[in-house]
Amino acid sequence: MITKIKSLGYFGIEPFLVDVEVDISKGLPAFNIVGLGDTAINESKERIRAGIRNSGYKSEPKKITVNLTPANVKKMGTHFDLPIAVGIMEGNKIINIKKNILENYLFMGEISLTGEIKRTQGIVNGAILAKEKGYKGIVIPYENLKEGSLIKRIEIIPVKNLKDTVKFLETGEYEKYKLPEEDESNKVEIDFYDVKGQEKAKRALEICAAGGHNLLMVGTPGSGKTMLAKRIMTILPPMSEEEKIEVTKLYSISGELDEKNPIINKRPFRSPHHTSSSVSIIGGGKNPSLGEISLADKGVLFLDEIVEFKKDVLEALREPLEEKKVSVTRASYKAVFPADLIFIGACNPCKCGYAFEPGDLCTCSSGEISRYMKKLSGPILDRIDLKIEIKRLSEDELIGNPPRETSSEIKKRVIKAREIQRKRFGYDKLNGSMTRNDIEKFCILNEECKNILKAAVKTLNLSARSFDRILKTARTISDLENSKNIEKIHILEALSYRMEDL
Incomplete structure:
Protein backbone atom coordinates (compact mmCIF):
# COMPACT_ATOMS: atom_id res chain seq x y z
CA MET A 1 0.00 0.00 0.00
CA ILE A 2 1.28 3.46 -0.92
CA THR A 3 0.59 6.47 1.28
CA LYS A 4 0.99 9.96 -0.20
CA ILE A 5 1.69 12.99 1.98
CA LYS A 6 2.05 16.57 0.75
CA SER A 7 5.12 18.64 1.58
CA LEU A 8 7.31 21.10 -0.29
CA GLY A 9 10.81 21.78 -1.52
CA TYR A 10 12.35 25.08 -2.47
CA PHE A 11 14.68 26.27 -5.17
CA GLY A 12 16.37 29.45 -4.04
CA ILE A 13 13.39 31.21 -2.47
CA GLU A 14 10.72 29.65 -4.69
CA PRO A 15 8.77 26.77 -3.11
CA PHE A 16 7.30 23.85 -5.05
CA LEU A 17 5.00 20.97 -4.06
CA VAL A 18 6.57 17.63 -3.21
CA ASP A 19 4.63 14.38 -2.94
CA VAL A 20 6.14 12.15 -0.26
CA GLU A 21 5.18 8.62 -1.33
CA VAL A 22 5.74 5.87 1.23
CA ASP A 23 5.50 2.18 0.27
CA ILE A 24 5.51 -0.52 2.97
CA SER A 25 6.01 -4.06 1.66
CA LYS A 26 7.10 -7.50 2.78
CA GLY A 27 10.70 -8.53 2.36
CA LEU A 28 14.03 -8.02 4.03
CA PRO A 29 13.87 -5.02 6.37
CA ALA A 30 15.22 -1.94 4.60
CA PHE A 31 14.66 1.79 4.53
CA ASN A 32 15.40 3.59 1.26
CA ILE A 33 14.73 7.20 0.30
CA VAL A 34 14.87 8.07 -3.40
CA GLY A 35 14.10 11.26 -5.34
CA LEU A 36 17.30 13.34 -5.18
CA GLY A 37 17.34 14.11 -1.47
CA ASP A 38 20.38 15.73 0.13
CA THR A 39 22.45 14.34 3.00
CA ALA A 40 20.08 15.69 5.67
CA ILE A 41 17.19 13.79 4.06
CA ASN A 42 19.15 10.55 3.73
CA GLU A 43 20.22 10.78 7.38
CA SER A 44 16.58 11.14 8.49
CA LYS A 45 16.05 7.37 8.53
CA GLU A 46 17.47 6.80 12.00
CA ARG A 47 15.85 9.98 13.40
CA ILE A 48 12.44 8.86 12.17
CA ARG A 49 12.78 5.25 13.40
CA ALA A 50 13.91 6.37 16.87
CA GLY A 51 11.29 9.14 17.02
CA ILE A 52 8.42 6.74 16.28
CA ARG A 53 9.74 4.12 18.73
CA ASN A 54 10.40 6.59 21.57
CA SER A 55 6.92 8.10 21.10
CA GLY A 56 5.43 4.75 22.13
CA TYR A 57 4.46 3.42 18.69
CA LYS A 58 5.60 -0.03 17.63
CA SER A 59 6.12 -1.09 14.04
CA GLU A 60 7.26 -4.37 12.54
CA PRO A 61 10.51 -4.34 10.55
CA LYS A 62 9.52 -4.18 6.87
CA LYS A 63 10.83 -2.92 3.58
CA ILE A 64 10.21 0.84 3.45
CA THR A 65 10.61 2.81 0.25
CA VAL A 66 10.14 6.59 0.23
CA ASN A 67 9.93 8.50 -3.03
CA LEU A 68 10.08 12.30 -3.22
CA THR A 69 8.47 13.60 -6.40
CA PRO A 70 9.23 15.33 -8.69
CA ALA A 71 12.20 12.97 -8.66
CA ASN A 72 14.35 15.03 -11.04
CA VAL A 73 14.65 18.10 -8.76
CA LYS A 74 17.14 18.33 -5.88
CA LYS A 75 15.51 18.50 -2.44
CA MET A 76 17.07 19.83 0.75
CA GLY A 77 16.17 20.17 4.39
CA THR A 78 15.12 18.26 7.50
CA HIS A 79 11.46 19.27 7.15
CA PHE A 80 10.70 16.05 5.24
CA ASP A 81 11.06 14.06 8.51
CA LEU A 82 7.45 14.65 9.56
CA PRO A 83 5.70 13.68 6.28
CA ILE A 84 7.90 10.57 5.99
CA ALA A 85 7.08 9.56 9.58
CA VAL A 86 3.35 10.06 8.95
CA GLY A 87 3.56 7.89 5.84
CA ILE A 88 5.36 5.12 7.71
CA MET A 89 2.88 5.10 10.61
CA GLU A 90 -0.07 5.05 8.20
CA GLY A 91 1.48 2.34 6.05
CA ASN A 92 2.15 0.16 9.09
CA LYS A 93 -1.45 0.65 10.31
CA ILE A 94 -0.17 2.20 13.54
CA ILE A 95 -2.68 5.04 13.24
CA ASN A 96 -6.09 5.49 11.66
CA ILE A 97 -6.05 8.79 9.76
CA LYS A 98 -9.25 10.77 9.43
CA LYS A 99 -10.62 11.01 5.91
CA ASN A 100 -9.24 13.81 3.68
CA ILE A 101 -6.64 15.01 6.21
CA LEU A 102 -3.68 14.04 4.01
CA GLU A 103 -5.27 15.57 0.92
CA ASN A 104 -5.96 18.95 2.55
CA TYR A 105 -2.79 19.69 4.53
CA LEU A 106 0.93 20.13 3.91
CA PHE A 107 3.38 18.73 6.47
CA MET A 108 6.74 20.17 7.55
CA GLY A 109 8.94 19.39 10.55
CA GLU A 110 12.16 17.86 11.82
CA ILE A 111 11.89 14.91 14.22
CA SER A 112 14.22 14.41 17.18
CA LEU A 113 15.14 11.02 18.61
CA THR A 114 12.53 11.56 21.36
CA GLY A 115 9.73 12.20 18.86
CA GLU A 116 9.63 15.96 19.36
CA ILE A 117 8.96 18.11 16.29
CA LYS A 118 11.79 20.63 16.01
CA ARG A 119 12.06 24.03 14.32
CA THR A 120 12.80 23.92 10.62
CA GLN A 121 13.36 26.48 7.88
CA GLY A 122 11.13 27.60 5.02
CA ILE A 123 7.88 27.68 7.03
CA VAL A 124 6.65 31.01 5.62
CA ASN A 125 7.31 29.74 2.10
CA GLY A 126 5.35 26.59 2.90
CA ALA A 127 2.36 28.50 4.28
CA ILE A 128 2.33 30.78 1.22
CA LEU A 129 2.47 27.77 -1.12
CA ALA A 130 -0.33 25.98 0.76
CA LYS A 131 -2.50 29.08 0.49
CA GLU A 132 -1.77 29.63 -3.20
CA LYS A 133 -2.48 25.97 -4.07
CA GLY A 134 -5.80 25.96 -2.22
CA TYR A 135 -4.91 23.66 0.67
CA LYS A 136 -6.83 23.98 3.92
CA GLY A 137 -3.74 24.35 6.08
CA ILE A 138 -0.21 23.29 6.97
CA VAL A 139 1.15 21.24 9.88
CA ILE A 140 4.29 22.82 11.32
CA PRO A 141 6.48 22.66 14.47
CA TYR A 142 5.18 24.65 17.43
CA GLU A 143 8.50 26.52 17.50
CA ASN A 144 7.64 27.94 14.05
CA LEU A 145 4.11 29.04 15.06
CA LYS A 146 4.70 32.80 15.11
CA GLU A 147 6.53 32.62 11.81
CA GLY A 148 3.78 30.61 10.11
CA SER A 149 1.03 32.82 11.56
CA LEU A 150 2.23 35.72 9.39
CA ILE A 151 0.20 34.18 6.58
CA LYS A 152 -3.49 34.86 7.08
CA ARG A 153 -6.60 33.02 5.86
CA ILE A 154 -5.00 29.58 6.12
CA GLU A 155 -5.09 27.06 8.97
CA ILE A 156 -1.78 26.75 10.85
CA ILE A 157 -1.53 23.48 12.84
CA PRO A 158 1.29 23.64 15.43
CA VAL A 159 2.53 20.33 16.85
CA LYS A 160 5.12 19.77 19.58
CA ASN A 161 5.68 16.05 19.06
CA LEU A 162 4.50 13.00 17.14
CA LYS A 163 1.68 12.38 19.63
CA ASP A 164 0.25 15.84 18.84
CA THR A 165 0.54 15.00 15.15
CA VAL A 166 -1.26 11.67 15.57
CA LYS A 167 -4.05 13.35 17.53
CA PHE A 168 -4.63 15.78 14.67
CA LEU A 169 -4.43 13.06 12.03
CA GLU A 170 -6.96 10.84 13.78
CA THR A 171 -9.43 13.46 15.05
CA GLY A 172 -8.73 16.69 13.15
CA GLU A 173 -8.30 18.42 16.53
CA TYR A 174 -5.21 20.27 17.78
CA GLU A 175 -4.11 22.53 20.61
CA LYS A 176 -4.89 26.23 20.04
CA TYR A 177 -1.64 27.71 21.33
CA LYS A 178 -1.25 31.42 21.96
CA LEU A 179 1.36 33.17 19.89
CA PRO A 180 4.68 33.60 21.76
CA GLU A 181 5.17 37.18 22.91
CA GLU A 182 7.93 39.25 21.40
CA ASP A 183 11.04 39.54 23.54
CA GLU A 184 11.64 43.20 24.38
CA SER A 185 14.58 42.69 26.73
CA ASN A 186 17.51 42.86 24.31
CA LYS A 187 16.56 46.00 22.42
CA VAL A 188 19.32 48.60 22.12
CA GLU A 189 18.14 52.18 21.73
CA ILE A 190 20.23 54.44 19.52
CA ASP A 191 19.30 57.91 18.31
Missing part, protein backbone atom coordinates in the same frame (compact mmCIF):
# COMPACT_ATOMS: atom_id res chain seq x y z
CA PHE A 192 20.58 60.66 16.06
CA TYR A 193 20.47 62.87 19.12
CA ASP A 194 23.59 61.01 20.31
CA VAL A 195 25.61 62.37 17.35
CA LYS A 196 27.33 65.71 17.85
CA GLY A 197 27.95 67.80 14.74
CA GLN A 198 28.19 66.09 11.32
CA GLU A 199 25.10 67.95 10.12
CA LYS A 200 25.79 67.29 6.44
CA ALA A 201 26.11 63.56 7.05
CA LYS A 202 22.84 63.54 9.02
CA ARG A 203 21.12 65.39 6.19
CA ALA A 204 22.52 62.93 3.63
CA LEU A 205 21.20 59.97 5.64
CA GLU A 206 17.80 61.65 5.89
CA ILE A 207 17.70 62.01 2.08
CA CYS A 208 18.76 58.36 1.67
CA ALA A 209 16.01 57.17 4.02
CA ALA A 210 13.36 59.33 2.34
CA GLY A 211 14.16 58.40 -1.27
CA GLY A 212 15.91 55.04 -1.08
CA HIS A 213 19.25 56.42 -2.28
CA ASN A 214 22.73 54.91 -1.94
CA LEU A 215 25.43 56.70 0.06
CA LEU A 216 29.23 56.69 0.35
CA MET A 217 30.88 58.28 3.39
CA VAL A 218 34.60 58.99 3.14
CA GLY A 219 36.17 60.25 6.32
CA THR A 220 38.83 60.25 8.99
CA PRO A 221 39.01 57.31 11.42
CA GLY A 222 36.89 58.08 14.48
CA SER A 223 34.77 60.71 12.72
CA GLY A 224 31.59 58.70 13.27
CA LYS A 225 30.93 56.96 9.93
CA THR A 226 29.82 53.64 11.43
CA MET A 227 27.82 55.33 14.21
CA LEU A 228 25.99 57.44 11.64
CA ALA A 229 25.29 54.48 9.34
CA LYS A 230 23.71 52.44 12.14
CA ARG A 231 21.39 55.30 13.06
CA ILE A 232 19.70 55.36 9.67
CA MET A 233 17.63 52.45 10.98
CA THR A 234 16.03 54.81 13.52
CA ILE A 235 14.56 57.08 10.83
CA LEU A 236 13.30 54.49 8.35
CA PRO A 237 9.48 54.01 8.26
CA PRO A 238 8.06 50.89 9.93
CA MET A 239 7.62 47.84 7.71
CA SER A 240 4.27 47.08 6.12
CA GLU A 241 2.70 43.64 6.59
CA GLU A 242 3.69 42.73 3.01
CA GLU A 243 7.30 43.71 3.67
CA LYS A 244 7.38 41.72 6.91
CA ILE A 245 6.19 38.62 5.06
CA GLU A 246 8.67 39.10 2.20
CA VAL A 247 11.68 39.59 4.46
CA THR A 248 10.68 36.88 6.95
CA LYS A 249 10.34 34.50 3.99
CA LEU A 250 13.95 35.23 3.02
CA TYR A 251 15.23 34.72 6.56
CA SER A 252 13.14 31.59 7.01
CA ILE A 253 14.49 29.93 3.87
CA SER A 254 18.03 30.86 4.96
CA GLY A 255 17.63 29.39 8.44
CA GLU A 256 18.23 32.80 10.06
CA LEU A 257 15.19 32.73 12.37
CA ASP A 258 15.19 31.42 15.93
CA GLU A 259 13.00 31.39 19.03
CA LYS A 260 14.06 34.92 20.01
CA ASN A 261 13.49 36.29 16.49
CA PRO A 262 10.71 34.18 14.93
CA ILE A 263 9.68 36.92 12.49
CA ILE A 264 11.38 39.95 10.97
CA ASN A 265 9.34 43.01 11.94
CA LYS A 266 12.16 45.55 11.73
CA ARG A 267 14.08 46.50 8.64
CA PRO A 268 17.30 44.47 8.41
CA PHE A 269 20.74 46.05 8.78
CA ARG A 270 23.47 43.82 7.37
CA SER A 271 27.13 44.69 7.86
CA PRO A 272 29.39 41.89 6.54
CA HIS A 273 33.14 41.89 7.20
CA HIS A 274 35.48 42.97 4.42
CA THR A 275 36.92 39.44 4.17
CA SER A 276 33.54 38.10 2.95
CA SER A 277 33.51 36.21 -0.33
CA SER A 278 31.52 37.12 -3.43
CA VAL A 279 29.09 34.23 -2.87
CA SER A 280 28.41 35.26 0.74
CA ILE A 281 27.61 38.82 -0.37
CA ILE A 282 25.78 38.19 -3.66
CA GLY A 283 24.44 34.65 -3.18
CA GLY A 284 24.66 31.49 -5.25
CA GLY A 285 26.94 28.55 -4.53
CA LYS A 286 26.49 24.87 -5.37
CA ASN A 287 22.88 25.10 -4.23
CA PRO A 288 21.22 28.52 -4.70
CA SER A 289 21.48 30.36 -1.39
CA LEU A 290 20.89 33.98 -0.40
CA GLY A 291 23.72 36.43 0.11
CA GLU A 292 23.97 39.44 2.41
CA ILE A 293 22.57 41.75 -0.28
CA SER A 294 19.30 39.78 -0.36
CA LEU A 295 19.13 39.42 3.42
CA ALA A 296 19.25 43.24 3.50
CA ASP A 297 16.11 43.45 1.33
CA LYS A 298 13.82 46.32 2.48
CA GLY A 299 16.61 47.46 4.78
CA VAL A 300 20.24 48.54 4.64
CA LEU A 301 23.46 46.90 3.45
CA PHE A 302 26.45 48.61 5.07
CA LEU A 303 29.97 47.90 3.85
CA ASP A 304 32.38 49.40 6.35
CA GLU A 305 35.94 49.83 5.02
CA ILE A 306 34.50 49.28 1.56
CA VAL A 307 37.84 49.67 -0.23
CA GLU A 308 39.16 46.64 1.70
CA PHE A 309 36.58 44.34 0.09
CA LYS A 310 37.84 42.18 -2.76
CA LYS A 311 37.51 43.73 -6.19
CA ASP A 312 35.30 40.91 -7.52
CA VAL A 313 32.88 41.46 -4.59
CA LEU A 314 32.53 45.17 -5.31
CA GLU A 315 32.15 44.67 -9.05
CA ALA A 316 29.46 42.05 -8.44
CA LEU A 317 27.38 44.77 -6.75
CA ARG A 318 26.89 46.68 -10.01
CA GLU A 319 23.77 44.94 -11.34
CA PRO A 320 22.00 44.42 -7.97
CA LEU A 321 22.37 48.12 -7.05
CA GLU A 322 20.90 49.11 -10.40
CA GLU A 323 18.22 46.44 -10.88
CA LYS A 324 17.24 45.90 -7.21
CA LYS A 325 17.58 42.15 -7.70
CA VAL A 326 20.27 39.49 -8.00
CA SER A 327 20.32 37.15 -10.99
CA VAL A 328 22.57 34.15 -10.28
CA THR A 329 23.27 31.84 -13.21
CA ARG A 330 25.21 28.60 -12.86
CA ALA A 331 25.57 25.52 -15.05
CA SER A 332 22.83 23.70 -13.12
CA TYR A 333 20.42 26.51 -12.27
CA LYS A 334 19.31 30.11 -12.65
CA ALA A 335 17.88 31.93 -9.66
CA VAL A 336 16.63 35.47 -9.00
CA PHE A 337 16.79 36.94 -5.49
CA PRO A 338 15.42 40.32 -4.30
CA ALA A 339 17.82 43.16 -3.41
CA ASP A 340 15.62 46.21 -2.82
CA LEU A 341 17.74 48.06 -0.28
CA ILE A 342 19.64 51.17 0.68
CA PHE A 343 23.37 50.70 0.17
CA ILE A 344 25.82 52.56 2.40
CA GLY A 345 29.59 52.36 2.07
CA ALA A 346 32.23 53.89 4.34
CA CYS A 347 35.99 54.17 4.03
CA ASN A 348 39.01 56.27 4.91
CA PRO A 349 40.26 58.81 2.34
CA CYS A 350 43.72 57.23 2.24
CA LYS A 351 45.75 54.39 3.73
CA CYS A 352 46.66 56.29 6.91
CA GLY A 353 43.18 57.86 7.04
CA TYR A 354 44.09 61.50 7.67
CA ALA A 355 44.02 63.06 4.18
CA PHE A 356 41.12 65.38 5.15
CA GLU A 357 42.72 66.62 8.34
CA PRO A 358 44.80 69.84 8.49
CA GLY A 359 48.52 69.88 9.21
CA ASP A 360 50.98 67.04 8.67
CA LEU A 361 48.85 64.19 10.06
CA CYS A 362 48.57 62.47 6.65
CA THR A 363 51.72 60.56 5.64
CA CYS A 364 50.43 59.46 2.22
CA SER A 365 51.61 60.90 -1.09
CA SER A 366 49.10 62.14 -3.65
CA GLY A 367 49.82 59.05 -5.74
CA GLU A 368 49.13 56.73 -2.79
CA ILE A 369 45.87 58.53 -2.04
CA SER A 370 44.79 58.22 -5.67
CA ARG A 371 45.65 54.51 -5.83
CA TYR A 372 43.82 53.86 -2.55
CA MET A 373 40.57 55.39 -3.77
CA LYS A 374 40.92 53.81 -7.24
CA LYS A 375 39.84 50.56 -5.60
CA LEU A 376 36.33 51.94 -6.07
CA SER A 377 35.75 51.76 -9.82
CA GLY A 378 33.86 54.38 -11.81
CA PRO A 379 30.88 52.09 -12.50
CA ILE A 380 30.43 51.47 -8.76
CA LEU A 381 30.67 55.17 -7.91
CA ASP A 382 28.17 55.89 -10.69
CA ARG A 383 25.60 53.79 -8.81
CA ILE A 384 25.97 55.79 -5.60
CA ASP A 385 23.71 58.82 -5.38
CA LEU A 386 25.33 60.73 -2.52
CA LYS A 387 29.04 60.96 -1.66
CA ILE A 388 30.20 63.01 1.31
CA GLU A 389 33.38 63.84 3.19
CA ILE A 390 33.42 63.49 6.97
CA LYS A 391 36.06 65.15 9.14
CA ARG A 392 36.77 64.94 12.83
CA LEU A 393 34.87 67.30 15.09
CA SER A 394 36.60 70.44 16.29
CA GLU A 395 37.25 71.11 19.97
CA ASP A 396 34.26 73.46 20.15
CA GLU A 397 31.94 70.88 18.55
CA LEU A 398 33.10 68.17 20.96
CA ILE A 399 32.82 70.26 24.10
CA GLY A 400 29.78 72.34 23.14
CA ASN A 401 26.17 71.23 23.28
CA PRO A 402 24.32 72.82 20.34
CA PRO A 403 20.65 71.94 19.65
CA ARG A 404 20.28 68.48 18.03
CA GLU A 405 17.32 66.72 16.44
CA THR A 406 16.09 63.35 17.64
CA SER A 407 15.54 60.42 15.31
CA SER A 408 11.77 60.68 15.78
CA GLU A 409 11.79 64.27 14.48
CA ILE A 410 13.74 63.29 11.37
CA LYS A 411 11.61 60.19 10.91
CA LYS A 412 8.44 62.28 10.63
CA ARG A 413 9.89 64.14 7.64
CA VAL A 414 11.02 60.87 6.05
CA ILE A 415 7.57 59.30 6.38
CA LYS A 416 5.90 62.42 4.97
CA ALA A 417 8.29 62.43 1.97
CA ARG A 418 7.56 58.76 1.33
CA GLU A 419 3.82 59.43 1.41
CA ILE A 420 4.34 62.08 -1.29
CA GLN A 421 6.19 59.52 -3.41
CA ARG A 422 3.48 56.90 -2.88
CA LYS A 423 0.85 59.33 -4.15
CA ARG A 424 3.07 60.30 -7.08
CA PHE A 425 3.71 56.77 -8.32
CA GLY A 426 0.47 55.17 -7.13
CA TYR A 427 2.26 52.41 -5.22
CA ASP A 428 5.27 51.85 -2.92
CA LYS A 429 8.04 53.16 -5.13
CA LEU A 430 10.82 55.53 -4.13
CA ASN A 431 12.60 58.25 -6.06
CA GLY A 432 15.83 56.26 -5.97
CA SER A 433 14.18 53.64 -8.20
CA MET A 434 12.81 56.04 -10.82
CA THR A 435 13.23 55.04 -14.47
CA ARG A 436 14.22 57.41 -17.26
CA ASN A 437 10.51 57.83 -18.15
CA ASP A 438 9.75 58.66 -14.50
CA ILE A 439 12.51 61.26 -14.45
CA GLU A 440 11.19 62.97 -17.58
CA LYS A 441 7.69 63.02 -16.11
CA PHE A 442 8.37 64.01 -12.50
CA CYS A 443 11.65 65.96 -12.64
CA ILE A 444 10.63 68.96 -14.72
CA LEU A 445 13.18 71.79 -14.47
CA ASN A 446 12.97 75.52 -15.05
CA GLU A 447 15.58 77.31 -17.15
CA GLU A 448 17.68 78.33 -14.16
CA CYS A 449 17.98 74.72 -12.99
CA LYS A 450 18.83 73.56 -16.52
CA ASN A 451 21.65 76.09 -16.79
CA ILE A 452 23.11 74.97 -13.45
CA LEU A 453 23.05 71.34 -14.56
CA LYS A 454 24.63 72.16 -17.92
CA ALA A 455 27.56 73.75 -16.12
CA ALA A 456 27.76 70.79 -13.71
CA VAL A 457 27.86 68.21 -16.53
CA LYS A 458 30.82 70.03 -18.09
CA THR A 459 32.67 70.80 -14.84
CA LEU A 460 32.18 67.44 -13.09
CA ASN A 461 32.30 65.32 -16.28
CA LEU A 462 29.04 63.59 -15.31
CA SER A 463 27.90 60.39 -16.99
CA ALA A 464 24.26 59.95 -18.01
CA ARG A 465 23.72 57.73 -14.98
CA SER A 466 25.26 60.30 -12.61
CA PHE A 467 23.11 63.01 -14.16
CA ASP A 468 19.96 60.97 -13.55
CA ARG A 469 20.98 60.31 -9.95
CA ILE A 470 21.39 64.03 -9.30
CA LEU A 471 17.83 64.58 -10.53
CA LYS A 472 16.52 61.73 -8.36
CA THR A 473 18.26 63.17 -5.32
CA ALA A 474 16.95 66.67 -6.08
CA ARG A 475 13.43 65.24 -6.36
CA THR A 476 13.74 63.69 -2.90
CA ILE A 477 15.11 66.93 -1.43
CA SER A 478 12.13 68.82 -2.83
CA ASP A 479 9.78 66.19 -1.36
CA LEU A 480 11.38 66.65 2.06
CA GLU A 481 10.74 70.38 1.69
CA ASN A 482 7.17 69.64 0.53
CA SER A 483 7.87 71.47 -2.73
CA LYS A 484 5.88 70.53 -5.81
CA ASN A 485 8.67 71.54 -8.19
CA ILE A 486 12.43 71.07 -8.18
CA GLU A 487 13.98 74.46 -7.48
CA LYS A 488 17.49 75.88 -7.76
CA ILE A 489 18.26 75.26 -4.08
CA HIS A 490 17.36 71.56 -4.45
CA ILE A 491 19.64 71.12 -7.48
CA LEU A 492 22.52 72.86 -5.71
CA GLU A 493 22.15 70.66 -2.63
CA ALA A 494 22.02 67.51 -4.76
CA LEU A 495 25.22 68.59 -6.55
CA SER A 496 26.93 69.18 -3.20
CA TYR A 497 26.72 65.44 -2.49
CA ARG A 498 28.63 64.32 -5.59
CA MET A 499 32.25 64.61 -4.36
CA GLU A 500 33.52 63.82 -7.85
CA ASP A 501 37.16 64.26 -6.91
CA LEU A 502 37.45 60.71 -5.53
